[in-house]
Amino acid sequence: MRKNGKNGLPLGSGLYWKRDVLYVEIWHGGKKLGQFSTRTADTNQALRFKDAKLAELLKAEQTHIADLAKGVRVSELLQDYIANLERREADSGAYMMSRKYEKPSYKAATRINKHLVPAFGKLKPEGVTTDVLIAYKNNRTRQHGKVPTINSEFRILRAALRRGTKTTPKKVNPLHIPDFSEVINDKAEKKAARTSTISEEQYTAIMENGSEHLKPVFVTCIYTGVRAKEIKFVRRDQVDFDANMIQLRAGETKDGDARIVPMNDRVRAVLLAWEEKTKQDFPKTRWFFHQNGEQLGSWKTAWNATLRRAGLRVLVLDKDGKEKVTAKGRKVWKNLVKFHDTRRTNITQMDELGLQEKDMMKVSGHKTVAMSRRYNQSKKAAESVRIAQNAALGKEASAPAAVAPSPSNGDWKASLKDLKETFEAGLLPEDLYRAEVSKVLESR
DSSP states (O other), rough: OBOOOTSBBTTTTEEETTTTTTEEEEEEEEEEEEEEEEESOOOHHHHHHHOOOOOOOHHHHHHHHHHHOOOHHHHHHHHHHHHHHHHHTTTTTTTTTGGGGGGHHHHHHHHIIIIIIIHHTTSSSSOOOOOHHHHHHHHHHHHTOOOHHHHHHHHHHHHHHHHSSSSSSSSSSHHHHHHOGGGGGHHHHHHSSOOOOOOOOHHHHHHOOOOOHHHHHHHHHHHOOOHHHHHHHHHGGGEETTTEEEEEESSSSTTTTOEEEEHHHHHHHHHHHHHHHHHHOOOOOOOOOEETEEEEEHHHHHHHHHHHHTEEEEBBBBBTTSSOOOTSSOBBBEEEEEETHHHHHHHHHHHHOOHHHHHHHHHOOOHHHHHHHHHHHOOOOHHHHHHHHHHTTTTTTSSOTTTTOOOOOOOOHHHHHHHHHHHTTTSSSSSHHHHHHHHHHHTO
């Protein structure tokens, strides 16, 4: 004879009342399988529901175990990863649904099919061991794969395996996922990260030799930090010459959020001239940045040609001083400036002008401080320490107070640096400092 508890229900049955309906908590083998409504207030019917539900859950688990025994392969997990990327892109707006070759899913699929599938595709998840990962890394290194590239491939594989643990039913046992920290070298990746910014001389050379449609793009990116892909979606009505702002629409930025970026006087002058040319030659186009009235695609060819004319694209020489060629007999070139350096240059310049980090992130679209600082190549912190130490040592004592350095049109960056040193040393009021900075920027 079964014993009932204080609630009138059999002890150990897992039944409990909720709004006059019996619910059941099902356990098996020390593992909780779930909580379910029996949809009845009758104890006997609820117990029969529990038995039927337990049998159903156990059958599903046995089927899952049988499927795992048959063998889910890593190639299937990698294809699931690509399909998930494609679904996310479909929900992310125009930025992700642009040309095929620009989509993250296309780039990931290319990398997966070229490297990961041949190496891991036929393995079961439990076959991806630490030794297998190390062997893959050694092989990719022999193929001259760079550290960031190899790390990215391992992150894709790890994400595919982890996603298999979250499917219903599970395709991967979480215990079978190896420790990728053995092969993903974050420190080496940081050391290999590009740190170059574009100098004023390089900027001038590019603007003098740039393709006509590339000049407004280049000057806008280097002074606003807009991403190369984001700028392709800017329409003419998004460029406000009265407010000196460019409005980026939601769904047309990398993170999907709308953003406003400022136009300084140099950008405004170039864009005004470009708009006048557009009105004359392509009055019906809706795109502000365009090539012959059409939305911009890839400008890789125009960029390479610009750099070659500017002397910033050079031939690579072998150890004997001869021109290096590929297996197909093509010359190997090296760009001394990457277009993405515009973004790093913008963030560095904003920091050197003394802008707050939150304002810099709002303009650039960075969501984390870590990423913003990764792009920032400014030496402002070291300069601030040097000036403070000199002041403490008394080296600034004889400097005249509240006198701004005279700006030099020939080297406006040096003038800004002198102004900032004087201001941070406490020798120049803030209002006078900002006024002098404005004068220097206007006289560039």
